[in-house]
Amino acid sequence: MAAPDSDTTDNKIYALINYEDPYVQPLILAALEKRLPKPSYELISSISQLPSPSFRLLQWVQYESIDFDHLMENSSTSLSNAYIIRKALIRKHYLSTTIANWITKYLDSVLKKHVKPSVEFEIDYAEFLDDALVEAWELKESWARNEDQEDVQKKEWWILKPGMSERGQGIRLFSSEEELTKIFEEWDPESDDEDGEEEEDARSDAGSNIIGSKGEGKGEKEEGNGIITSQLRHFIAQPYIHPPLLLSPPNVPSSELRKFHIRTYVLATCALQVYVYRPMLALFAARPYVPPWDDVLQEDRDEAMKAHLTNTCLQESGDREGSVGLFWSLPDDIPSQPDLGSVKLESEPDWKDKVFEQIKEATGATFEAAARGMSIHFQPLPNSFEIFGLDFMVGHEEDGGLNTYLLEVNAFPDFRQTGSELSGVIEGLFEGVVNRGVVPFFGVKAEGGERDDGMVKVLDIDLGRR
Structure with missing residues (x-):
């Protein structure tokens, strides 16, 4: 970690803390x-308050509020809570x-x-799907196998x-070209523009429209599973993880x-150490x-997807009750899994420890x-740290054993999904972040001395950035 300049006359840390989230x-x-000694830092509301x-x-x-110019010009004394460039991780196609x-x-x-x-492709309109999938051999081969498969439970x-x-x-979710085409047709808004120019302008507007799952028109916002039109270009398709490990949520009948998902x-700190909380x-x-x-799934897509989507941001307030629990509080013994026409998951001793290792x-x-x-597309800086939210799902291997799959990497994760009852998890996380990401950079002694902060180092490499 970088050390403060020797000519700095004030050893106090000026802390600009404004996450813009009351949680x-x-x-x-x-x-x-x-974690910081009380005399060692002072809260400020603007960088202009720096002596x-x-x-x-x-x-x-928040990322948009970071003064990156100040960060780069004062690399030995200025620390921020995000890297400037990390698209290689946080954008699904990257x-x-x-x-x-x-x-x-x-x-x-x-x-x-x-x-x-994954199969990656770009598309603006449903009518250009054939062109977008010209080189999507994996999808086309899968569709061909599905056409020859009479047993619906064995389709990919x-x-x-x-x-x-x-x-x-x-x-x-889809299993055929027809189903994929229908998805994009539902997203295509109807337009009565004679020359189409206004529609094209609207599509290029970064936040003007939200297209709902049933093709609502422009300007309408759906509370459910809608996406803005600026997101309707880059896509990835992945084999669906089936069968996933199934368990009972907290406070729900077994x-x-x-x-x-986990x-x-x-x-991630400096360039580069990585810790798993x-x-x-x-x-x-x-x-x-x-x-x-x-x-x-065919009769009511929105209702069916509630059984497949584990992101609580999409759930109505009533659905969220009991939807979030602690991983280490999950049952030690895996309950009998239903017959879903595929390899059946087998219970393993210490399965949570094995998942954590993976x-x-x-x-x-x-x-x-x-x-x-x-x-x-990923440039760690020696004077930055960042918290990411990684999502994993437990599925199966061919022999029926458990295997853990990475789903995605999120920057500035939504901590509110944790809820008020489990806020101690996030508080402990931030203590670990201060301990690993802030204290060493400024060279101060952590308040309370050394103690287990739950941070497990999984990567320590030197990228040569000072």
């Missing part, structure tokens, strides 16, 4: 108070390319086992994700098995699981792939 802000302030630009500064604000390139170069990489291969399913969407928006908080969350779908070929391996490899293989 997060007090937790950050509490973490600073617990001098060379004085020590901590910026912990992440897909990052991992595909890394696996091609390193055939024995653990990412080959823990990430489903795919999950479609807009490359730049957030919070699970725009995700769909017979009601649902799909879930939210893992990851801290051991306390993790389990986020459950709003409805009991039904296989993708179930008729309800998460650590996949996380370290993903950040190394981005840092070394896609350095143009």
Whole structure:
């Protein structure tokens, strides 16, 4: 870590803390108070309050509010809570390319086992789908196999994700070209513009419209699974993870098995150390699981997707009750899984420990792939740190054993999904961030001395950036 300039006359840390989130802000302030000696820092509301630009500064604000000019000009005394460039991780189509390139170069990489291969394509209008899929051989071969497959339970399913969407928006399931075409036709808004120019302008407007899952017209905003038109260009399609491990959410009858994903908080500091925060969350779908070929998917897509989407941001307030729990509080014994026409998951002793080991391996490899293989699109700085939210899902291997898959990487994750009852998880996370990302940079002694902060180092490489 960088050390403060020797000519700095004031050793105080000036902390600009404005996360613009009433759930997060007090937790950050509490973490600073617990881990930084009280005389060592002073809260400010603007960089203009710095006595001098060379004085020590901590910026912990929203990405758009970070003064990156100040950060770069004062690299030994200024610290921020985000890297400038990290698209290789946080954009789905970039992440897909990052991992595909890394696996091609390193055939024995653990990412080959823990990430489903993706098919990337770009499309603006449903009528151009054929052109967009010219080189999508994996999809076409899958569709051909499905046409010859009489048993619906043995068909291959795919999950479609807009490359730049957030919070699970725009995700769909399909198993044929006809189903994929129908999805894009539903997203295409009807236009009565004679020359089409206004429609094109609207599509290029970064935030003008939200297209709902049933094709609502321009300017209308759907509360459900809609996405803005600026996100309707880059897409990835991945083999659907089936069957997923099914468990019962907290405070829900044990017979009601649902799909879930694991939210893992990851801290990246400097250039480059990466830590996995051991306390993790389990986020459950709003409805009991039904296989993708179930008729309800065709009859009522929105209702059916509630059994497949585990992102609680999309759930109505009533559905969120009991949808979030602690990963380490999940049952030690896996309940009997339903027969879903595929390899049946088998219970394993210490399955949570095995899943955590896989998460650590996949996380370290993903950040190394981005840092070394896609350095143009991921540039860790020696005077920055950042919290990422990584989502994982537990599925199966061919022999019925458990395997953990990386779904996506999120910047500035929505901590409010944790809820008020589990806010202690986030408070502990921020204490760990201060301990690993702030204290060493400024060279102060942590308040309370050394103690377990739940941060497990999974990557430590020197990218030569000082």
